[in-house]
Amino acid sequence: MRLPEAPSLYAASADPVPVYGELNQPIRADVAVIGGGFTGLSAALHLSEKGVDTVLLEANSVGWGASGRNGGQLHSGQRRDQDWLEARFGRDDARRLWRLGEEAKATTLGLIARHRIDCDWRLGLIEAVHKPRLVAGERAYVDKLRDEYRYEAVTWLDRGTLAETIGTDHYHGGRRDNGGGHLDPLKLARGLARAAAGAGARIFEGSQATGVSRKKHWVIRTDRGRVTAETVILAGNGYLDGIDRDAETRVMPIDNYILATAPIGAGQPDGLIPAGEAVSDTRFVVHYFRPSADGRLIFGGGETYARRPPADIAAFVRNHLLKVYPTMESTRIDYAWGGRLAVTMRRLPFVRRLRPGLYVASGYSGQGIALAPYAGKLVARAIVGDPGRFDQFAALPCPPFPGGRLFRYPALVAGMTWYALRDRL
Numbered sequence: 001m002r003l004p005e006a007p008s009l010y011a012a013s014a015d016p017v018p019v020y021g022e023l024n025q026p027i028r029a030d031v032a033v034i035g036g037g038f039t040g041l042s043a044a045l046h047l048s049e050k051g052v053d054t055v056l057l058e059a060n061s062v063g064w065g066a067s068g069r070n071g072g073q074l075h076s077g078q079r080r081d082q083d084w085l086e087a088r089f090g091r092d093d094a095r096r097l098w099r100l101g102e103e104a105k106a107t108t109l110g111l112i113a114r115h116r117i118d119c120d121w122r123l124g125l126i127e128a129v130h131k132p133r134l135v136a137g138e139r140a141y142v143d144k145l146r147d148e149y150r151y152e153a154v155t156w157l158d159r160g161t162l163a164e165t166i167g168t169d170h171y172h173g174g175r176r177d178n179g180g181g182h183l184d185p186l187k188l189a190r191g192l193a194r195a196a197a198g199a200g201a202r203i204f205e206g207s208q209a210t211g212v213s214r215k216k217h218w219v220i221r222t223d224r225g226r227v228t229a230e231t232v233i234l235a236g237n238g239y240l241d242g243i244d245r246d247a248e249t250r251v252m253p254i255d256n257y258i259l260a261t262a263p264i265g266a267g268q269p270d271g272l273i274p275a276g277e278a279v280s281d282t283r284f285v286v287h288y289f290r291p292s293a294d295g296r297l298i299f300g301g302g303e304t305y306a307r308r309p310p311a312d313i314a315a316f317v318r319n320h321l322l323k324v325y326p327t328m329e330s331t332r333i334d335y336a337w338g339g340r341l342a343v344t345m346r347r348l349p350f351v352r353r354l355r356p357g358l359y360v361a362s363g364y365s366g367q368g369i370a371l372a373p374y375a376g377k378l379v380a381r382a383i384v385g386d387p388g389r390f391d392q393f394a395a396l397p398c399p400p401f402p403g404g405r406l407f408r409y410p411a412l413v414a415g416m417t418w419y420a421l422r423d424r425l
């Protein structure tokens with residue numbers, strides 16, 4: 001039984017979509033993909049384009065998970081910045097990871113262009129600095145990207161310019177990235193599904209994989225059907241539960257929340273954020289916001305780790321909104337929803353061949369609009385015999401969370417609460 005879409009602005013404003021049927025019989029395929037978000041849809045699309053017979057099982061509807069609910073911000077690089085990556089892996093590998101991040105961004109934008117996916121793509125992303133003591137470092141980082149990485153799409157915005165650009169003096173400066181931007185993620189997910197189905201992938205919605213086992217072939221069971229396949233891709237990310245212990249010990253689901261205001265002219269030339277950029281900030285629990293295509297402010301902030309949403313999501317996120325825009329005290333909130341992302345210990349993706357014929361790609365740690373379609377493509381390429389880039393991601397360290405599959409939550413709650421507290425100090 002498929003669960004309804006999240007009560008998001010995206011779901012409310014999307015065009016009607018084809019409903020893909022439920023799997024209700026035993027079938028065979030070369031590859032079975034579990035999960036119909038960016039990862040799974042991209043994998044299915046790229047495999048089908050290579051002539052591989054691919055089945056995708058989605059428990060609910062395509063884009064139902066994080067892919068159809070997120071903040072819509074397309075970032076450059078990896079979730080970790082280049083300073084962190086250089087300190088950890090050395091300059092050469094850090095540069096390689098930067099290039100992979102650029103390829104990821106280009107993959108998402110290339111898919112949008114190639115498949116003519118109308119998803120309100122808009123250029124421009126700002127990283128806003130929430131503490132004066134972070135300004136010097138962030139400013140130096142702009143110079144580093146320009147000088148050492150030859151990435152000239154970034155510029156520094158001083159405090160006054162940033163305040164004019166985004167309509168609040170809450171921040172102390174910011175990095176404008178003209179290579180990033182924002183989009184409507186549910187439209188992107190549905191566009192990828194259309195492209196994958198058009199290329200020949202068989203998509204089944206309302207078809208939760210309840211178990212994956214291997215005899216001569218892989219067998220994936222659903223309530224009313226079964227897929228027998230040579231290869232399986234686990235693409236359930238934060239929602240994948242009870243399928244693979246190894247993946248679950250390395251990837252931690254986190255619930256994050258968003259609201260959308262009433263239309264206020266945001267992103268329009270004479271409104272709030274007149275050039276229409278998306279913004280995310282330097283907090284550990286990030287505040288992120290952007291104008292929607294119809295002039296609302298979409299604002300994300302606040303997360304929970306106990307798999308229980310706040311009783312009143314709108315009020316929960318609004319507390320964060322008012323820190324950034326205190327003048328919005330009386331602005332109406334029209335939509336509020338949550339979604340589940342997945343983080344790893346090192347905040348780098350978990351992309352692996354777990355066992356012969358069993359792949360996983362997940363744990364994008366809040367940067368999946370670029371990394372998830374890319375990871376899906378790399379897994380697809382590895383399956384058809386071109387593992388180059390896949391191997392580079394698969395070599396990234398991804399230690400298990402302390403406490404393992406069952407006891408990782410208490411350790412996470414303690415750790416995250418400490419960092420969230422540091423945001424306020």
Ligand SMILES: Cc1cc2nc3c(=O)[nH]c(=O)nc-3n(C[C@H](O)[C@H](O)[C@H](O)COP(=O)(O)OP(=O)(O)OC[C@H]3O[C@@H](n4cnc5c(N)ncnc54)[C@H](O)[C@@H]3O)c2cc1C
Nearest residue numbers: 035037038039059065066067071073209236339367368369
């Ligand atoms: C509130 C929020 C804001 C975010 N903001 C941003 C942002 O601004 N920029 C950014 O880059 N990233 C952002 N992210 C992260 C981004 O959305 C994810 O990294 C990305 O969507 C992951 O895609 P995915 O396909 O791997 O997983 P998902 O989109 O979560 O898809 C997984 C799918 O698998 C299905 N599934 C799970 N188990 C099974 C099963 N057993 N059988 C069948 N189907 C199954 C689920 O129903 C789900 O549809 C955000 C995430 C959230 C939650």
